[in-house]
Amino acid sequence: MARSTRVRIAELVLLAALIVAPLVVHDAFTIDRFGRYLLYAVFAISVDLIWGVGGVLTFGHAAFFGAGGYLAAIFMERGGWFLPLPLWPAIALAVACVAMFAVLLSGLAFRGPFPMRGVELAVITLAVAYLLEQYARAGGRLTGGQNGILIGPRLTVFGINVHRGRNFYLLAAATLIVCYVVARWFVSSRAGLVVRGIRDNEPRVDLLGYHVPNMKIAVFVLSATLAALAGALFYVHEGIITPGAVGVAASTQVLLWVALGGRATLIGPIVGTIVLQHLTATLSGRLLDTWILVIGALLIVVVMLFPAGVLGWLDRGPSR
Amino acid sequence: MTATAVRTAVVEARGLSKSFGGFRAVHDVSFELHEHEITGLVGSNGAGKTTLLNLIYGRNSITDGRLLLDGTDVTRQPAFRRVRRGLGMVFQHTTIFPTMGVRENLRLGALRKHPGADPSSPDEIEAMLERVGLAEQGDVEAATLSHGEQQWLEIGMVLLAKPTVVLLDEPTSGMTKAEAARMADLCRTLIEQQAVRSMMVVEHNIDFIRHISNHVLVMHRGTIIAAGTIDEVQHDQAVRDAFLGRQA
Amino acid sequence: MAQRRHGVRRVAVGLTATALIGAALTTGTASATTPATTPPAGSAAAAPSGDPIKIGVTADLTGPFTIYGTSMERSAELAVDEINASGGVLGRPLQLVVEDTQTDVAVTTDKARKLVEQDKVGMVLGPIGSDAADALYKTVAQDAKTILMYPETYEGGKCDPMFFSTGAVPAQQIRPMLPVLQKEFGPKVLLFGADYVWPRRSFEIAKPIIKEIGGELVGEVYLPLIADDFTELVQKVRDTKPNYIYTLYPAAWGAALKALDDAGVLKGVGVGTTFLGDPGLAGLSTAAVGTYTALPFFTVAKGDGVAAFLDAFHQKFGANEIPSGGESLGAYNAIHLYAQAVAKAGSTDPAAVSAAMVGQTYTSPTGAVTMEPSHHLTQTIQLVKVGPDMKHEFVQAFENQASEETCTS
DSSP states (O other), X not given: OOHHHHHHHHHHHHHHHHHHHHHHOOOHHHHHHHHHHHHHHHHHHHHIIIIIITOOOOSOTHHHHHHHXXXXXXXXXXXXXXXXXXXXXXXXXXXXXXXXXXXXXXHHHHHSSSOOOHHHHXXXXXXXXXXXXXXXXXXXXXXXXXXXXXXXXXXXXXXXXXXXXXXXXXXXXXXXXHHHHHHHHHHHSHHHHHHHHXXXXXXXXXXXXXXXXXXXXXXXXXXXXXXXXXXXXXHHHXXXXXXXXXXXXXXXXXXXXXXXXXXXXXXXXXXXHHHHHHHHXXXXXXXXXXXXXXXXXXXXXXXXXXXXXXXXXXXXXXXO | OOTTSOOXXXXXXXXXXXXXXXXXXXXXXXXXXXXXXXXXXXXXXXSSXXXXXXXXXXXXXXXXXXXXXXXXXXTTOOHHHHHHTTEEEEXXXXXXXXXXXXXXXXXXXXXXXXXXXXXXXXXXXXXXXXHTTOGGGTTSBGGGSOHHHHHHHHHHHHHHTOOSEEEEESTTTTOOHHHHHHHHHHHHHHHHTTSSSEEEEEOSOHXXXXXXXXXXXXXXXXXXXXXXXXXXXXXXXXXXXXXXXXXX | OHHHHHHHHHHHHHHHHHHHHHHHHHHTTSOOOOGGXXXXXXOSSOOOOSSOEEEEEEEOOXXXXXXXXXXXXXXXXXXXXXXXXXXXXXXXXXXXXXXXXTTOHHHHHHHHHIIIIISOOSEEEOOSSHHHHHHHIIIIIIISOOEEEEOSOOOOOOOOTTEEEOSOOHHHHHHHXXXXXHHHHOSEEEEEEESSHHHHHHHHHHHHHHHHTTOEEEEEEEEOTTOSOOHHHHHHHHHHOOSEEEEEOTTSHHHHHHHHHHTTOOTTOEEEESOOOTGGGTTOOGGGTTXXXXXXXXXXXXXXXXXXXXXXXXXXXXXXXXXXXXXXXXXXXXXXXXXXXXXXXXXXXHHHHHHHHTTOEEEETTEEXXXXXXXXXXXXXXXXXXXXXXXXXXXXXXXXXXXXXXXXX
């Protein structure tokens, strides 16, 4: 079977699973929990775009996911000037601010006086997440310091409450599908082809006449924007956001989901996220002392046997 | 390809120099690459051939001198801008996209539109697959190709960008005699059909140069010590001195 | 051959992974209970029957707060064992449903929701961190209208019909401790805290108390939660020459202490804290000798039931295992108070239990405790001092310390 056919089948299976899940799972809590996974999956897709497709390893992507949440929370919960804003304007403005920040940051990183790549860039992203986490902790009234911001407004769409349970799941699933389609469109577009080329062989892309820094900025900003949207929805649903949201630990966790599912496959990270999240959530209640060992062992085994991730194996065949 | 016609310079180098610290790798090099002509660049290891190529395509910055591409000064332009002005670069150590398919490699070459050229169409991509002998391997991952096939793929990729001038660094290294002959054929055809306006070939293989070019530049210790037909430079006193070690 | 073996291995691993995932998915909705909650065999009282009364525990079993979360959860187990051994509540056994929060706020929220919505627990006990507590205060108490009992020492000020604190709050620690420090070192006090709500509110409460006892506040320093530069603190101590420092710098006290000691400004200056439990002493330099700490529990605490509590802990969890401190006693007390409140209310209806909880008294290992109308606990506070062997030495127990919280919900 051709790889494109296999991926298409995997997409259809996942889409069917997403649609069928709320019909077969009747427990409101479980379906709500899966909704959370789906927003995390959008986060994973955003990391896959920059890391898997673009080849730029980032240790700080929670900075964008968390900043989406923090800014939405600040716009809704803090007063003064034009604030507070209602739910959707707050989320839209938060996502726009993160996108602007991503433009500035990636512009500086890729087009600044000292263009960065590889390890340098990984260190920069790490530093950004670290600094944001520190700022969130020390941010006084604006960020609420260590204890973060409690978010009062609930998720609604056209007056329909989509804050919890099945409705929240549907909101999250719709967000995931839209973001997946956008990401898939990007990867198969001309720009996506060039970005994949940069991952494979950056000097050659340059010598085919493409503006490499601008292409990197494009994928970086798209990635940060998707992450911010998912983060804003996620933390409004949570009702609270704390400094850990923008931190290094959250940033490295998502790398595991992507690696496990399969880098550069887009669909792999979705599967990796849902499986790892659900295993962690359920095993950590069931095997109080040993769950972390079980998950760790599972990760090691998967990474050893499927270096390209489980879905990467499906995508590229067992030879890789 | 004689001096009778008015020869247009596609690439013009005027006093190019490059120093690394105190070391002058290339010193005061001037030459022209003319339309309808393949120029050979020869010289011993360490003569500065590779550095000169790097200066032309923009990997290394030019310390002194000027470089013109179709009459435009590109001395301070980054590599990708020179490429957009029509420069194509083929390396000795192939630089393809290993995890992508052969056809995808070619598509990447075809996407970028050069001034005055239409972007290559899907048909042209298929034709190029044929031309570089990879018609059967369009969907194969490029990393699985043999070294020779990868070289052909790189050439196809560069040609699809429709460059006006192509620089080739040791194109026949690692090739069999038959493959080298095919390569010489391709070079000649490209120039004859005016698909490419000018070429420069760095090569150790003098027989190959003799097949495709009657104009060579000889480099020694960072400078061009002789220019002309192969026969001319082979009888040049400076060249003989340089290669026999009798420094004048 | 190698290729083939590789394939077989891959299939085997794939099957194992599938089985694991399958197990987790299929059983994911069942309640996860710790086996340790079954009553000890051969207990004297009649075994309780009927549907268990479920209590959820959001415990930081992994991550930075492992030591406190584990101890909190174990102490809850001890209390549940005792209650079940003596017949349970309303003839029903208590059952703990434990979830690991990974010391992560988002996970804590998720686990608490699971406990409330899926396991339908009557009460949630936990967590440790004050950020996670804020999250559960909203998720469990305010949104889900389920009883939340928070066993950790905190800044106070939370006020909701469904929220109960069994840890210590600032006034009940500060009021007994400061006079002891003033008597030993002198009246001039410098306040040094991490820049967040616990230290800030504690110091606001400390200020009138300092005035009341005739002390003099010479300065106040706040640094980031984990600072890497203590110059400002050292300079402040040099400039203001306090007799003692009251500090709430829980995350990096070792580094701050070292900076002060290295600068030589600690000579003759006393130190008092309201956070330094037994585990907190590990890794401190000997400059910590003589430091006072006021908290509800230490292993050297005095009280009629302390020895029995420690014995039970050793017996169940191992001779080298000790309760970590205030959060352990807080969890133990919370379970007992909740059981009494359910018994009095005659049901697990949250509103009824909440109403019945206020005014409950019970004799804890360190002395009598009473749930105040403020939903905070009047309890015994233990004052200890670090000895030359870098272990806490008992100084004094202050019984019936009121929380001085003013919540009326």
